Each structure stands twice: as structure tokens, then as C-alpha cells.
Amino acid sequence: MTFVSRPGVEPLRIEPEAIEEAAKLLYIRACKILPDDIKEGFARLDVAETDATAKTILETMIRNIGVAEQMDNLLCQDTGIPIFNVLIGRNVAVDGWALKQAIARGTERATKEHPLRSSVVHPITRKNEHTSCGERVPVINIDFTDRDRELRLEMIPKGSGSENGSFLQMLIPADGVAAVKRFVIDRVMQAGGKVCPPTIVGVGVGGTSDLCMHLAKMAATRPLGTRCADAEGAKLEAELSEAVNSLGIGPQGLGGDGTAFAVHVETAATHITMNPVAVNIQCHSARRASATFTPDGIQVGF
């Protein structure tokens, strides 16, 4: 006996064409409009900054946000590697294969029709297809949520300057949490101005090697003001946020108080013999856009 749907519930059906349009719109929107939480983060750092050069740099960044909106232009020249998170709720009917192809088509259309710089190349030949697409790119992460008849599509153009600030270490239990903290501080120091601070420092703790790095990416792209769901992780991110901002790296690595908007931590259970830690950094152009599909329509936001 096969059940294809729950009796009495009309699922939310989403056509690939709607996904394609949303993917195109989100890629362009993300490149142009910074989320409100990031704008508020800038305002907080600007008020608190005590270094004159750093304050000038922060104010230039804030001015750029306004210029991008007024001139309908891109915040940053780096269109990044396109990442899409697909969060599928309950009672949603979608053809998964068609959804993946629709996301790639939307990405390619944004690149050609806006146009956007295609920043994506073959990893060995370095050939650029000028579509922002390639093997396994856009990166598509699919997960399921408990939301009824809702599908959420999130888009993140991940800039390379900050993505190159990615580090993983398979620490061991005997190293303790102290080594996790040292790793974060030392990698933030190593990244310096190269990752375009002020940043969001994403930290993954636990899991497997690949999950640990994915946790760091989730952390780096989480809205400012959100906290790690795990109480120990939340404590760690508060401690590390204060620590990173007492290093004095400052905006653009030219000195000052505002090194990071925040350190975000995400955690996962790990093996008895393992203590993995990963750092993934998001630059100050911490761009995101989202579309939420419900029976009432499509809502575009961050």
C-alpha cells in the first residue's frame, strides 16, 4: 500500500518556473540590498569605534550601502559563489530534480540578464562559462522543517576574500575547549584584513570534518542577533565575540575596535575521540536574500 499524500491535506505545490524566477531575483537582490540586521550591526560598531581611521572606514562602508541602494548597483564587485539553502516544510509537493535545475537556470539568467560577473570557474582548467554555474555550483543545501505548507529559499552570494578565510582542525579530546578557543583567535589573526573586516566569524564545533565546516558556514551566514541553540555554544560565542574584538585588527585590518560584528557558533554531536573545530568567515558585505513560498504567495526578505 502506498500513500502519496496525507488524506484531507492539500499540499503546497511549487512549480519549477516559480523557483527559477525566485532564484534569479534573489541573486540580484542579495548583491544589492544588505539585510537590516547587518545595517544595524554597522551602526553599533560605528558608535562604539574609538579609532579615527577605523571610524572613517566604517562610515565609507555605510555610505556605500546607501549608494548601492540609490544607484541600484551591487554592494561589492564580488558576486561570490552562489549558495542556495532550500528549507522544505511539511505538506509541500515539489519535484526535487526540477527544483535543482530551476535554481541553476535562475542563477544563469541573473548572471546573463542583469548582468553579473560570473565568478565561477572550473577548478583545474580555470575556464569560466560566464553562467555563475558549474559542476556542483550553485551550491544547494536541502533541509526539512516543521513549517506547514511552506518552502523557504535562501540565497547567499559568498565572497571569496572571506571564503578564503576558512580553516579546519581535527583537534582531539585531550586538547580541550581551550584549544578550540586558541584556534579561533589564531585563525582570525591569520585572516587579518584579508577577509574584509568587520566580519561575522563562523565557528563550527563538533560533527565530522565536513559537517564541522558546514556548521561554520551556517554560523557565518546566520542573521546578527541570533544565538546558538545550544547553551554551551551560546556561551562560547559570547566569550569569543568579546575576545575577537579586543585584538585590535579593526575594519580592513587597519586597526581599531570593530574587527567582527559577532562570532557565531554552531554545534553538532561528535565522536568520543574527536574535537573538531572549523572557522568560516563572512565579510562585512554579509549579503543574504530569501523567498518564502506559502499558500498565500511568495514573500521576499532576507
Place this chain on the structure above:
Amino acid sequence: MADHVLTTPVSEADIRKLRIGDRVTLEGTLFGIRDATQIHMFDRGRRTKFDLRGHAVIHTAPNLRRVEPSAEHPTGYAPVCVGTTTSDRMERFTRPLMEREGVRIIIGKGGLREDSLRAFQELGGVYLAVVGGAAALETTWIEQLEDVDLDDLNPESLYRFRIKGFGPLLVGMDSHGGSLYARVQADVAARRQAVLEKLGAGEGARA
């Protein structure tokens, strides 16, 4: 901490006047250059048609729109968004850019390292810091994309822009051995131990 306006090309004497912390606004011509451009120029022996002597290069790969070639857009490209990329990846190209091509000014973000600093000192060059990620603003300082070379590398071609009021840019590394980046890095390294101890994570701590 002086303010300067320089029109490119510049002389060695112009560069020697600049000190870290000074502010510079550029006028005239600016060349856009990037990873692939320099890999092809210096590792694969390709040469550019442009005369870069005394000029400024910026670490960039712009967003462009293809258009019909016209007086306004002679290359068949209209600039959409011109910003700056992280310089550190291109560290090893500073000396050949200066020695072989005669470049005197490198504009970028995040700074360059010791070998570049030595090249600036020995050959008379300077690193000007632009605010990275502020590309919408930077684009308003570009008047025209005048010419392009090595365009098979698009978007990492070699671009010649006409600029107006490009800046103010901060002198991050000068021709007298000064580097704001090295200074900040030394300050940060000096603070590391105290920061770790406050976290309960000083060397040897395991908790």
C-alpha cells in the same frame, strides 16, 4: 598625515613624498589587474600592449555589460560595478609588476607582505588602501572603461579606466619601509596572550 592629489603617470619623486597614513586621491588613468592577468603575464610570458610605466594598478575584476561599441563605450563594455579584491593573493607579482612593467602604485585591500614592502622601498612604489566591499561608491569614481587587453581572460582582463577623484585612498605601505598592516599585526600579536588568558585558553590550558 598629508593629503595629496596625484595624476597618473607619476614619478619616483612623487611616490617618495608619500608616507603611511597620508591620503591620496588619483586622477587620470587606472589599470585593473587580477590573479589570472598576472599569472598569464608573469608565469606564462604574455605581454600587454599597455605602457604601465609610472602608472597605478588596482586589484579588480569588474562587472561589465556588453554593449555596442560607441564613443562612450569604445571597448564594447559598459562598467556596471568596479570594486577591489584582496591583494594578498597577488603578493609575488609586486616586484615583476614594478621591475618589468614600471608600475609605481598598487591599489588594493587587506595589504601586501614583506617582499612587496621591500620592492616599494628599493624601486619607489606605494600601496594605497581602498575600502574593500565599497564597490558601488568606487564605481562612481570611474569615468570610462577606455580600453581592454588580454580579454580572453574576462573578467580577469587587463583594463584601462579613466578616473575622476578616485579616493581618498589611504597610504598603507610606503617607499620608506612603513606598513600600517605590519604595525597593526605587531600590535595584535602583542595583545594575543592577554586575550587568550582572559578566555582561560592560554598556552597549556586544556579546560
